[in-house]
Amino acid sequence: MNDEPDSSDASSEDRSEPELAAVAVALRRALHDAPADAEPSLATAPLLRAAHRARRRRRAAGTGLGLLLAGGATGGVLVLAPSPGTTAQVTAAAPSSSAPSSSAPASPTGTAGVVGTAPAPLPLPARTSGPDPSLFQCLKEFSVPAASQQRPLLSGWTGSYPVVLAERPGATVLCTPTLGGTALSGSGAKRSAAETAFWHPTTTRGDGTLFLTAFRVPDGVARVVTQLGPARQAEALVGAGWAVAGMPVVGTGLQTLSIQAYDTSGALVHTDTLTVPSTGTD
Amino acid sequence: MRHESARDGRDGEFADFLTASGRSLLQLARLLTGDHHAGEDLLQAALVRTYLHWGRVEDPHAYVRRALLNGARDRWRRRRWREVPLTPDDGPPPVDPADHHDVAGRQADRDGVLRALRTLTDKERRVVVLRYYEDLSESAIADLLGVAPGTVKSTAARALRKLAGSPHLLPYVDEAPDGLPAPTSPPGGTR
Numbered sequence: 001m002n003d004e005p006d007s008s009d010a011s012s013e014d015r016s017e018p019e020l021a022a023v024a025v026a027l028r029r030a031l032h033d034a035p036a037d038a039e040p041s042l043a044t045a046p047l048l049r050a051a052h053r054a055r056r057r058r059r060a061a062g063t064g065l066g067l068l069l070a071g072g073a074t075g076g077v078l079v080l081a082p083s084p085g086t087t088a089q090v091t092a093a094a095p096s097s098s099a100p101s102s103s104a105p106a107s108p109t110g111t112a113g114v115v116g117t118a119p120a121p122l123p124l125p126a127r128t129s130g131p132d133p134s135l136f137q138c139l140k141e142f143s144v145p146a147a148s149q150q151r152p153l154l155s156g157w158t159g160s161y162p163v164v165l166a167e168r169p170g171a172t173v174l175c176t177p178t179l180g181g182t183a184l185s186g187s188g189a190k191r192s193a194a195e196t197a198f199w200h201p202t203t204t205r206g207d208g209t210l211f212l213t214a215f216r217v218p219d220g221v222a223r224v225v226t227q228l229g230p231a232r233q234a235e236a237l238v239g240a241g242w243a244v245a246g247m248p249v250v251g252t253g254l255q256t257l258s259i260q261a262y263d264t265s266g267a268l269v270h271t272d273t274l275t276v277p278s279t280g281t282d
Numbered sequence: 283m284r285h286e287s288a289r290d291g292r293d294g295e296f297a298d299f300l301t302a303s304g305r306s307l308l309q310l311a312r313l314l315t316g317d318h319h320a321g322e323d324l325l326q327a328a329l330v331r332t333y334l335h336w337g338r339v340e341d342p343h344a345y346v347r348r349a350l351l352n353g354a355r356d357r358w359r360r361r362r363w364r365e366v367p368l369t370p371d372d373g374p375p376p377v378d379p380a381d382h383h384d385v386a387g388r389q390a391d392r393d394g395v396l397r398a399l400r401t402l403t404d405k406e407r408r409v410v411v412l413r414y415y416e417d418l419s420e421s422a423i424a425d426l427l428g429v430a431p432g433t434v435k436s437t438a439a440r441a442l443r444k445l446a447g448s449p450h451l452l453p454y455v456d457e458a459p460d461g462l463p464a465p466t467s468p469p470g471g472t473r
Contacts (some may be wrong), residue, residue: 020442030395031415032452
């Protein structure tokens with residue numbers, strides 16, 4: 001997609017005004033016939049999506065964001081990351097790969113990969129319809145003063161859940177509403193100044209169905225791997241900037257969310273493995 | 283607690299606005315981006331910004347629309363850095379036919395609308411969405427986008443010419459007065 005004139009439709013330059021009017025009628029009907037309630041279900045959503053950033057990020061905190069990875073039948077990892085780029089040249093995260101490579105990128109902007117091998121859908125709730133006002137209640141109560149001009153570090157969706165990551169004096173807060181609208185916050189005291197570049201307050205959603213963690217990748221790229229029991233694994237790559245990763249809390253057995261950060265040379269600079277609480281049933 | 287009361291009232295207004303307009307705004311965001319998930323993210327960011335300025339917002343719909351347009355433009359500017367799905371995500375997932383009669387077919391039609399929009403440039407898409415979804419006049423669109431009305435008109439015409447060759451609009455032609463002209467170029471979207 002671009003903003004440049006496209007000459008590919010030169011063959012249709014001879015459309016008459018009535019023809020264009022007919023197209024306009026059909027287009028108007030089509031636009032209004034595509035309601036926003038056709039919500040994707042996590043159970044059938046495209047399982048894994050990931051992103052890469054290939055340029056040095058230009059701002060300290062992410063402003064844009066994108067849902068990188070929609071959980072579902074392939075492990076249910078949910079990753080939300082800001083848009084600023086990274087100097088990392090990520091070449092691949094193939095199904096059997098264990099780490100991003102620092103070798104020459106496959107394209108000028110690099111590539112990224114995500115793999116999942118889960119055998120069965122995870123019991124994630126369907127995406128709620130549209131924006132959830134309770135998220136803003138959470139935003140008000142736990143993070144950004146409404147009267148201020150302070151912007152959240154990150155806001156967007158993790159699969160079915162709207163999420164806001166914001167900072168206030170002394171704490172960084174991760175908000176996501178529960179299905180009942182009760183706000184949930186998780187805050188982690190910052191570590192030393194040297195460690196603030198990569199830290200992860202964790203929280204579990206109020207109804208116990210979602211485990212979330214927030215972190216900031218100072219440079220390079222981070223690889224997020226979720227392991228739900230022995231058979232379900234998914235992974236994603238995120239570029240520099242703030243990111244939120246999450247995974248459903250399901251069943252018994254060891255469930256982990258691990259994050260490995262690599263600098264722009266491909267060297268492993270940080271690793272963390274978080275244990276996800278079990279629901280006790282499977 | 284006058285302050286608390288005022289804040290609650292403001293939040294109530296915001297919640298009411300979201301309840302009433304959330305879906306149409308979400309649709310607008312999706313059409314502007316030509317992508318389901320990008321549209322959701324775009325709207326979410328616009329609503330956060332709107333909430334923070336709610337006390338000074340006179341026309342909420344217009345404010346969010348402006349925020350969406352700005353966000354969509356910024357998104358385009360950042361396009362080289364935005365997320366690249368690893369698995370095809372050209373539309374919503376299949377719908378369980380047991381739950382909805384013929385929903386899958388309608389879903390496909392709706393997905394086709396986004397596909398058709400993705401064959402346009404961002405500028406063309408913004409113009410046709412504002413013109414034919416938001417029903418704004420050419421002059422209003424010109425004001426919003428900061429271009430001349432003539433540019434809006436020519437851009438819309440160029441977009442319509444492209445869409446005339448799109449098979450994705452065919453499901454919406456049946457009831458059109460004169461029908462949709464046959465494609466003059468091979469169908470198929472570009473992204």
